[in-house]
Amino acid sequence: MTFQRSIFLSRRALTILSLFTLFAPATFAQPQYPVKMQLEPLSIRGRSGGPIPVRIKLEYNSHQIMEGHLVLDIFNTVHSASDLTATIRYEGIVLQGGDYFFETVLPPIEHSNGKQYQLTAWFETETGRIPLSTNPKDPDEPRELLSIGPYQRAALLCSCAGDSGVQRPSRNRQFLNSALALDNYNPLPAETESQRPRRDEVSVLHYAASWDAFDLPEDPLRLCSFDVVLLADGALSRLESAQLAALTTWCEAGGSVCVLPDDRNLKGMHLEFLQRLFERGDDPSLHLSLTDDGTLLVIADETSRVINRRLGLGRATLLPNVADISTRLSGAALGRVVGHLWKVRHDSPVHQGQPWQIKPVRQAFSERGLSVIGKDKSFRIQPKDPKPNEQQHELQHQRQVFADLDQLAMHHGIQYSLPPKAGKLASACESALMPFGVEMVPAWVIGCLLIAYVITIGPVDYLVLGMFRLRKLTWVLFPLVTVFFTGLTIAIAHNYMASSETGGRLTIVDLVDNGHAVRQTSLQMHFHGRQTTLKEDLSQSFIVPAQMIVGNFEPNGPSTGPQPVSPKLDYTGRFPQSFKSTITLRQWEPQMTRSLTLAPDNADVPGIAWNDFSLVSTSAGRKKLRTELQQTAKSGEEIDGVVLHGEERHPLFSSSILFSTTKINEAQVWLNQELWYRQNQMPPRDGLLALGILDASVRTGTRDFFSLVSQVSPHGAASMEDLPIMDATDDSQWLLIVAVRKGLQTHIYRRVFYAPGPTDQQ
Secondary structure, eight states: OHHHHHHHHHHHHHHHHHHHHHHOGGGTOOOOOSOEEEEEESSSSOOTTOOEEEEEEEEOOOSSOEEEEEEEEEESSSSSGGGEEEEEEEEEEEEOSSOEEEEEEEOOOOOOTTSEEEEEEEEEETTEEEEOOSOTTOTTOOEEEEOOOTTOEEEEEEEEEOSSOTTSOOHHHHHHHHHTOGGGGOSSOOOOSSSOOOOGGGOEEEEEEEEEGGGSOSSGGGGGGOSEEEEOTTOGGGOOHHHHHHHHHHHHTTOEEEEOOOOSSOOHHHHHHHHHHHOOTTOTTOEEEEOTTSOEEEEOSSTTOOEEEEETTEEEEEOOOOSOGGGTSOTHHHHHHHHHHTTBOTTOGGGGTOOOOOOOHHHHHHHTTEEEEEOSSOEEEEESSOOGGGHHHHHHHHHOOBSSHHHHHHHTTOSOOOSOOOOHHHHHHHHHTSOTTOOOOOHHHHHHHHHHHHHIIIIIHHHHHHHTTOGGGHHHHHHHHHHHHHHHHHHHHHHHHOOSOOOOEEEEEEEOGGGOEEEEEEEEEEOOSSOEEEEEEEESEEEEEOGGGOOOOOSSSOOOOOOOOOOOEEEEEETTTEEEEEEEEOTTOOEEEEEEEESOSOOOOOOSOTTOTHHHHSHHHHHHHHHHHHHHOOTTOEEEEEEEETTEEEESOSSOSSOOHHHHHHHHHHHTSOHHHHHTSOOOHHHHHHHHHHHHHSOOOSSSGGGTBSOOOOOOOTTOTTOOOOOTTOTTEEEEEEEEEETTEEEEEEEEEEOSSOSSOO
């Protein structure tokens, strides 16, 4: 009896246990997913505006083949639908019995407000979605990826090594990792135990990422993650031909390469790479060759000298192969290398190994035609030479009194600040690339409609229906009148805002020797009369929303800062090699995108003598250039051009589509008007676009990052800080800008010329 009872109790316990397991499996075990993912950033932090290099590893141990797509959702700061910035779908991934990994970059999207992105990942198959969260309990839990904030200036150096000790740099590479930092020349005191830390907005945060030469990308776009690439510790001899080609393409497009040739076993392709970077026909004193053991032999007029060269829009430095490079690079010698690689302005003390200078507030206002008046906690500004129509504007300035110069500078947007700032080009394109005939419905029209509606549903309704003793029909007439005025309002809006065009495009092509195109930037305006989804096939390109950096055009007022981004881009395919971008456009909401391509093959460059320096440096040459440009114009095209040299501007045509003095002056006058006046007047589209192009070609910052540097390495971000290519303080530089317009499509071709002289900076 006892035995039978025990069997009965055991069976009942097993039954209860089975039922409990069936209905509550999560209590004892978490779901096991067949695929896991590791996402590893390849640098501690990114650079300002640059794409983020990452390594993705998918772990899959089953022998059964699984095909699908990897989907990444990138959130700005918070894991919420409103913060979703971009979605990347890597298609055609095949998993079978092992790990699948690849290295790529995340697009140069807007900076994270919280200095970190949130990412969620999924592996999509035909049967469903497999979550790739690190938390089995919560498949939607995002990963964190460190970033820099929108109010920081960060620079990233790729410290590339070829030996096994990538994370254990030699003494020379360790010295260069820190010595090449631009922030070493910051005139503001660094953090000490007795002082407060230097604020981020006045620092250039420097990060050095250690890379194995084997991992250096073969795609030049991926090199846009870096400001400078350093090849040391035997890195050069480990590079393959595709990697060398990518470095050359990226450097020609504006990158910076520093080489410490401490290698053996160098081959012919490595020698050709160095010769392409450093040898010049006008400098026969320098010759590079290889010894029998594959060591670089530098034949020069000075033993173990530092060789600085320009390559297209970029910079290259060849360091001497010595046991202790710190003994050769100190003081002015190191300053010349840092100034060269970071494209520091020609007049900066950094080239002499001294800290850069901060322009005083009074001098910055003086350059804007304004004077600072007052002292002892009572500062204000006024125009130096006010005109009669500016009296009201002057009185407004006189009423604004500030306790110190820093508050005064901050109010007028010229405080000393190094983070990225909006330029004029995006604001200019917002009006210049809109379809013709499109304008906002005037306020007086909206007011008349509102008054007519109120009168109709009020006195008219009461009096007319009362006259016929039909006031009981008020609830019939009211909706009919509302529907009528709604339809009338929509019809008027369509009349003002409808257009057969959907927006213009501005394409900027940068050229080097022989008119060779090294990079291309396109700004496309999208304006549709109804909500639509826009898809575009791209290859070897970055594309990002540009709406975020549209700033104001207030010449003497505070900067409004970046505007929020409304479009979210979807990337499908193999970003950035070959993919399709998808963007949802709302009705009547102008959206602008920026794309970047290195070494474009469809630039359609005008056939002029792009190597003839005399065409830009002399009056006779510019007259000849004008004739050549007129002869190259095709049917339906308008052509224009301007030559820049220092503070001088030489328009090639007296009456032109963009760069004539008249159009630029009209734009300047329009900008100097009060805001209410500009809102009620049609903007001078061509003049504003010309000012935007000039500002994007030669940035002349007063108390920002471009008061220190003349250009930055390409990155493709919406800030477009990588567009400037000329140093206005270098008297040897001349910039030719050619504009070709056909309809709403405008092509800008730019070429920097250098006056004959020394080819390196010693």
